[in-house]
Amino acid sequence: MATVIHTTDLAVSFDGETPVFEGLNLAIEKGEFVTLVGVSGAGKSTLLRVIADLIPAFRGSVTVDTPDDPGKRPIAMVFQAANLMPWRRVKDNITLGLEGIQVTDAVKRERVAWTLKLVGLDEMAERWPYQLSGGQRQRIGIARALAVDPDILLMDEPFGALDAITRTALQDELLRIWQETGKSVLFVTHDIEEAVYLGDRVLLLGDSPARIVETYTVGIDRTERRESEAFLRQVERVRAGLQAAIETTSTGA
């Protein structure tokens, strides 16, 4: 399998002195769904931002290996808040990321139709953001990320603000989209069940400066997650790991 994201001894620092995390080695395979949990403030969002090239590496390197295609962007990011532009209709929010890459208006229209269908909101292209529920706005945020046809999706607690029912529905929708499109996903969440439900692997970021302290391979068929004994045991394992990481981090040990 090909590696699409590769970090080598990566460190990020905001003050040019103290690293947020350091010596971080991560490899994500093409088509893999990796979830990332960790202590608050450990650097999960920072890791996504350095991979997306929104902030520079302090030490080490990030390699993103995707084909060069003028009609695509290799990476798209979904943030916790959908951040839709209130003065643009849904369809014009979705095409935001297409401005500046080489696609025709016809392709833009196709991408709007395709992504709205993927997120189950086909009828909403002409609406304004204020006419959507929170969950629908979040889905439009996901549609906007998918519209650039990225090979890699970086998602930072995209369902954090949603009620349990909407969240469950969107998790299943995301898995369906992932299975249909073969994209690679790196997904940050505070919710351990969500991490184990979605991920092929769960990474635990902890310590200070942070590093990946554990990697859990889930290895349970997705149709048997949520309820099975094996699933609940895996959730408990990750929960215990996170608890230990919180204790180590807060005592500064």
Ligand SMILES: Nc1ncnc2c1ncn2[C@@H]1O[C@H](COP(=O)(O)OP(=O)(O)OP(=O)(O)O)[C@@H](O)[C@H]1O
């Ligand atoms: N722009 C910035 N300037 C200075 N420090 C920053 C900046 N962004 C983040 N930090 C610091 O870097 C550390 C990691 O922040 P980050 O947002 O990556 O944590 P996180 O793991 O995503 O936390 P949470 O789970 O609370 O979202 C924190 O100590 C934070 O205060």
Ligand SMILES: [Mg+2]
């Ligand atoms: Mg964060």
